[in-house]
Amino acid sequence: MARADRALDIVDVRPAFTQADADALNARFAGVDAFAMLRTLFAEGLLGRTAVVSSFGTESAVLLDLVARAAPHTPVVFVDTLKMFPETLDYRDALLDRLGMSDRRIIAPDPAALEAKDATGLRWSYDPDGCCEIRKVEPLKRAKDGLDSWISGRKAFQSQTRQNLPRFEIEDGRLKVNPLGDWTKADLDAYFAERDLPRHPLEEQGYLSIGCQPCTSVVKPGEDPRAGRWRGWDKVECGIHVPEKPGEEPVF
Numbered sequence: 001m002a003r004a005d006r007a008l009d010i011v012d013v014r015p016a017f018t019q020a021d022a023d024a025l026n027a028r029f030a031g032v033d034a035f036a037m038l039r040t041l042f043a044e045g046l047l048g049r050t051a052v053v054s055s056f057g058t059e060s061a062v063l064l065d066l067v068a069r070a071a072p073h074t075p076v077v078f079v080d081t082l083k084m085f086p087e088t089l090d091y092r093d094a095l096l097d098r099l100g101m102s103d104r105r106i107i108a109p110d111p112a113a114l115e116a117k118d119a120t121g122l123r124w125s126y127d128p129d130g131c132c133e134i135r136k137v138e139p140l141k142r143a144k145d146g147l148d149s150w151i152s153g154r155k156a157f158q159s160q161t162r163q164n165l166p167r168f169e170i171e172d173g174r175l176k177v178n179p180l181g182d183w184t185k186a187d188l189d190a191y192f193a194e195r196d197l198p199r200h201p202l203e204e205q206g207y208l209s210i211g212c213q214p215c216t217s218v219v220k221p222g223e224d225p226r227a228g229r230w231r232g233w234d235k236v237e238c239g240i241h242v243p244e245k246p247g248e249e250p251v252f
Contacts, residue, residue: 017149017175022168025175029167034179037167038070047175048148051075051105053140055153056092057210059188061197063153063180068099075103077143077150081135082109083124083212087201095198107139124214128230135212149175155183185225 025046029037041047052067052074054060067074078092096104113134117123123131144150155178156165165181180188192199202210206218209226219228 016173017170019170022166022170022175025168026166034183035066035069038066038179041177042071042074047151047177049146050149050151050177051077051143051147052151053077053079053143053153054092055079055211056088056095056200058200058203058208059155059180060153061095061199062183062188062191063151064095064099064101065191065195065197066179067151068101072100073103074101074151075105076101077105077107077140079107079136079139079143081139081212082114083121083135083214085202085210085213085216088210091198091200098198105143107143109135109139113138124212128215128233144174147174149177151177151179153180154178155180155188 117134165178167178167181169176208219209229210216211229215230217228217231
């Protein structure tokens with residue numbers, strides 16, 4: 001049902017997805033191939049106004065290729081924290097060119113917020129949560145304004161905080177889709193080979209999960225794939241993926 005703001009006489013026609021909607025979609029697409037699922041979602045208009053959010057890390061090409069095959073005109077949102085590896089920015093442009101995805105929405109931190117809260121550019125070194133909030137969480141929140149849903153590249157195997165990840169979940173009234181939630185590293189590698197997708201140039205150097213340059217390090221043999229993120233800090237997420245249960249704090 002549409003929601004009206006009587007004071008401004010503005011009607012918000014964005015449908016508010018509910019947990020029941022997510023449950024129904026999880027049931028309908030249980031066991032369905034990720035590409036077939038995406039193709040159906042787009043063909044039937046089940047996602048409303050949507051976008052795929054990508055960090056252009058080591059595994060990002062798989063989700064982007066699946067979306068490009070299903071609906072190549074889907075907007076691609078990339079949050080440029082202004083702390084990214086140059087190799088990531090080059091990889092982003094080359095990959096999107098190859099996949100034919102032209103609707104590119106690059107979001108940057110608010111200059112006023114940077115000036116007020118991170119004028120030296122060193123907040124990452126003493127307050128990584130605050131840095132992520134300014135440079136990634138808030139910009140992505142702006143990018144999602146006007147969207148009914150968004151598509152994420154999260155996978156359950158990446159860390160303990162992502163286990164039991166559903167394909168569909170609800171976040172702030174939006175439908176959040178995790179097409180690769182149940183994929184394994186072997187599944188990703190097989191898809192890369194099958195589709196002959198280019199790898200992130202830093203992967204061969206041991207960077208298995210790539211974020212901002214100051215907070216990303218090489219992953220050692222046997223470590224969790226995300227162990228190279230915020231090494232030395234009690235932190236495993238940037239904060240853009242919030243918990244499902246109401247009343248809980250975001251996971252940083």
